[in-house]
Amino acid sequence: MVFEYAPAPESTKIVNLKSNYELFIGGKFVKSKASSNYKTINPATEEVLSEIVEASEKDVDEAVKAARKAFKSWSKLPGSERGKYLYRLARIIQERSRELAVLESMNNGKPIRESRDIDIPLVAAHFFHYAGWADKLDYAGLGKNPQPLGVAGQIIPWNFPLLMLAWKIAPAIAAGNTVVLKPAETTPLTALLFAEICQQAELPDGVVNIITGAGATGKFLVEHPDVNKVAFTGSTEVGRLIAQTVAGTNKKVTLELGGKAANIVFDDAAMDQAVEGVINGIFFNQGHVCCAGSRLLLQESISDEFLNLLYERMKTLRLGDPLDKNTDIGAINSAAQLSKIKELTNAGKSEGAEMWSAPCEIPNKGFWFAPTVFTNVSLSHRIAREEIFGPVLSVLTFRTPQEGIDKANNTPFGLSAGIWSEKGSKILWASQKLKAGVIWANTFNKFDPTSPFGGYKESGWGREGGRHGLTAYLKGVSHE
Numbered sequence: 001m002v003f004e005y006a007p008a009p010e011s012t013k014i015v016n017l018k019s020n021y022e023l024f025i026g027g028k029f030v031k032s033k034a035s036s037n038y039k040t041i042n043p044a045t046e047e048v049l050s051e052i053v054e055a056s057e058k059d060v061d062e063a064v065k066a067a068r069k070a071f072k073s074w075s076k077l078p079g080s081e082r083g084k085y086l087y088r089l090a091r092i093i094q095e096r097s098r099e100l101a102v103l104e105s106m107n108n109g110k111p112i113r114e115s116r117d118i119d120i121p122l123v124a125a126h127f128f129h130y131a132g133w134a135d136k137l138d139y140a141g142l143g144k145n146p147q148p149l150g151v152a153g154q155i156i157p158w159n160f161p162l163l164m165l166a167w168k169i170a171p172a173i174a175a176g177n178t179v180v181l182k183p184a185e186t187t188p189l190t191a192l193l194f195a196e197i198c199q200q201a202e203l204p205d206g207v208v209n210i211i212t213g214a215g216a217t218g219k220f221l222v223e224h225p226d227v228n229k230v231a232f233t234g235s236t237e238v239g240r241l242i243a244q245t246v247a248g249t250n251k252k253v254t255l256e257l258g259g260k261a262a263n264i265v266f267d268d269a270a271m272d273q274a275v276e277g278v279i280n281g282i283f284f285n286q287g288h289v290c291c292a293g294s295r296l297l298l299q300e301s302i303s304d305e306f307l308n309l310l311y312e313r314m315k316t317l318r319l320g321d322p323l324d325k326n327t328d329i330g331a332i333n334s335a336a337q338l339s340k341i342k343e344l345t346n347a348g349k350s351e352g353a354e355m356w357s358a359p360c361e362i363p364n365k366g367f368w369f370a371p372t373v374f375t376n377v378s379l380s381h382r383i384a385r386e387e388i389f390g391p392v393l394s395v396l397t398f399r400t401p402q403e404g405i406d407k408a409n410n411t412p413f414g415l416s417a418g419i420w421s422e423k424g425s426k427i428l429w430a431s432q433k434l435k436a437g438v439i440w441a442n443t444f445n446k447f448d449p450t451s452p453f454g455g456y457k458e459s460g461w462g463r464e465g466g467r468h469g470l471t472a473y474l475k476g477v478s479h480e
Contacts, residue, residue, distance in 0.1 A: 005318065008325040010112045014099045020051040021188070023059055023212065024195035026066035027205025033058040038214075040188060043109035044322050044331040044366040052188050055211040060180070060220040063209040067151045067178040068226055070206030075148050075176040079135030086131035086174055088201040093124045096197065100190055104162055105322045107189040109331030109367070110285050112323050119163050122447060126166040126465075129449035130174035133470055137175065140467055142476035148176035149252055149473055150228030153221040156191075157234045158184035158333050159288035159389075165191055167453075167464050168231050169208060175473040177229065178207050182221055185214040186334050219245075227251060229473060233290070236387075236413075236458045254462035254472050256290065256454055258387040259415030262408035263293035263444060264430065266401065267301045269420035273442065275309045278393070281418060281444035283317065283371050286330055287391040288337075290459075291416035293444050294388060296395045297404050303397050307375065314358040314371050321363075329360075329391060332367040341369050341390035348374050348383040353394070379410055387413070401426065405433045414456035418444045437463075 020037070022029040034056035039048045055063075074082070093100065100123075101116040108115070138144050152172045156164035161183055172179050183191035195210045211217060215238075222230050222245050231254045232242050239257040246253050263281050265274045281293025298306055322330035332338040349355055357370040369390055377384050377394045384394050398404040408417060417436040419427050427441045437455040440446060447453070452468035454460060462472055 005326040009321060010102055010105075010323045010325060012102055012106065012323065015103045015106065017050055017189075021053065021192050021212070023053055023055055023063070024192065024198075024208075024210040025059070025063045026069075026209065027199065027203070029195070032056065033062070038185070040107060040186060042106050043333050044363070046365050049107060049189065052212045054213040055182075055217045055220075057220045059211055060217065060224060063180045063211050064151055064153075064221075064224050064226050066206040066209055067180050070204055071148075071150060071178040074173070074178055074204060074207050077176070079137060079176075082174060082176065083131045083134035085201060085203050086127050086134060086170065089197060089203070090124045090127035090131060092197050092200055093120065093127065097121070097124070100162060100193060102323065103193060104190050105330070107187050108158065108161060109322050109333050110288070111327040111330045113325055113327065114285060119160060122449070123162050123166040126170045126449040130170040130470065133171075133467075134174040137470075137474065140471050140474060142471055142474050146474040146476050149475060150177060151226060152177045152179050152229040152231060152473065153224065153227040154179055154181040154231045155218045155221065155234065156181065156183055158187040159285060159290070161187040162190040162194065164233050165194060167233075167469070171464075171470045172229075172231075172473045173207055175470060177473050180209045180211060180221060180227070182211050182213065182218050185212075188212045222246065229253070231472070232256070239460060252472070254464065255460035256462070256464060257415075257458060257460035258413055259290045259292070259455065259459050260295060260385065260387055260411045260413045261291055261293045261416040261418065261436070262295045262297050262411075263418040264297045264404050264408055264420065265299065265302070265306060266404070266419075266421040266426060267299040268422045268426070269302075270422060270442070271302070271306060271309060274420040275306070275313050277418065277420060277442070277444045278310060279313055279317075282393045283329060283391050284445050286332060286369070288333060288389055289445060291438060291445065292389075293416075293418050294393060295384060295408070296393055297407055298395060298397050299404065300397045300399050307373075307395070310373070311356065314373070317358055317360070317371055319360040319362070319368065319370060329371060332369055332390065335367055337389065338367040338369060341388060341392065344383055344386060344388045345372065345392060348377070348381060348394070351381045353377045353381055353383060379407065385411065401430070405430060409433075409435045412458045415459035416440070416455070
């Protein structure tokens with residue numbers, strides 16, 4: 001008899017969705033100076049959730065002007081006072097955590113278990129962390145009395161809508177900057193709910209401004225002459241365009257871009273623990289993670305045994321309604337992303353790799369992709385080189401530890417990596433050899449507001465999180 005889980009759906013009644021949303025500029029929701037609107041949907045059902053404004057160049061200009069006006073007083077506030085506002089934001093986020101988690105899963109497609117237990121607690125933790133830093137900027141490492149940069153233009157992706165917002169906004173305003181943030185086109189709803197939280201916290205008008213729209217809106221923000229800092233999380237392709245745009249200007253920039261992380265399992269690893277780590281590394285958030293462990297590097301002597309354990313564990317993963325508390329694999333965020341995943345998996349099959357997918361029922365509506373593993377993958381295959389951003393794992397093998405490191409580093413990306421071994425010396429040796437910004441040992445996809453995050457090579461530059469993330473929004477007095 002197969003064990004079946006009874007449905008356990010989370011109620012959506014706690015969410016008060018509006019039929020349409022305006023732009024959040026100068027502490028108020030205001031009508032756009034453009035007439036262009038688009039619909040945001042639930043990717044699990046394709047149901048229209050709300051109508052969203054596509055901000056024009058004039059809208060962006062108004063938002064930057066509001067941020068500049070607010071900067072004059074916000075930057076002069078004592079750090080302890082700014083910290084009070086961040087503490088207030090953090091507490092309100094905690095109070096409204098269920099509402100935020102449900103809305104995040106509705107708009108993004110991620111399982112409620114992840115948004116409820118991981119995303120939203122981390123969002124609050126980031127605001128708490130930087131609230132504590134607000135009156136301690138002298139200890140950030142930039143000398144005495146470092147100064148804010150000014151107006152920060154921030155662009156965030158759709159995979160962690162609210163968490164990426166916290167990563168960007170919390171250190172920026174703690175340091176005394178003001179913000180114009182553009183959420184991803186497909187997932188604007190939790191950012192707009194955060195705007196309401198800013199009002200509830202009585203954050204001074206203009207300190208945080210939120211404009212919605214697609215790539216064109218983001219371009220207007222990056223190119224605006226009165227933006228002092230650009231912070232972007234997204235694809236490497238767009239990151240290149242932003243780097244070209246800000247080159248030759250005085251704008252500071254932080255780019256957190258794509259990845260193709262290697263999860264390296266050595267022959268002395270704790271097998272069951274490593275299987276769980278690999279599952280979490282690639283199937284967490286449907287693989288919609290820039291640092292996802294999308295390449296599994298297995299030492300040859302354990303590869304067959306490990307893969308058998310992995311397949312058995314994958315058979316237990318539950319794909320379906322993101323709002324069901326039993327769901328492990330939610331919906332792909334958009335039809336466009338699903339199309340990209342299918343294109344790369346088709347390329348993997350045509351190039352000779354062997355594909356295996358976990359047996360699961362695919363719903364009739366929405367965007368879905370079953371957890372998938374490719375074996376017999378070579379370094380030249382597209383699925384081993386290109387970021388797939390979905391629940392697809394490519395397996396490569398190695399014989400010696402050095403060969404494992406060489407294969408792990410054989411990528412244009414350098415965001416993250418995972419090491420699985422019982423030997424501390426091997427972990428330390430491997431971590432020194434790997435060219436990645438974030439390295440996990442005997443775990444994967446664990447985040448903390450005190451720890452810096454960022455990559456090398458085509459995975460971007462600059463760091464977010466911790467003290468390093470704070471200094472990205474400050475300048476030393478000596479550099480003025």
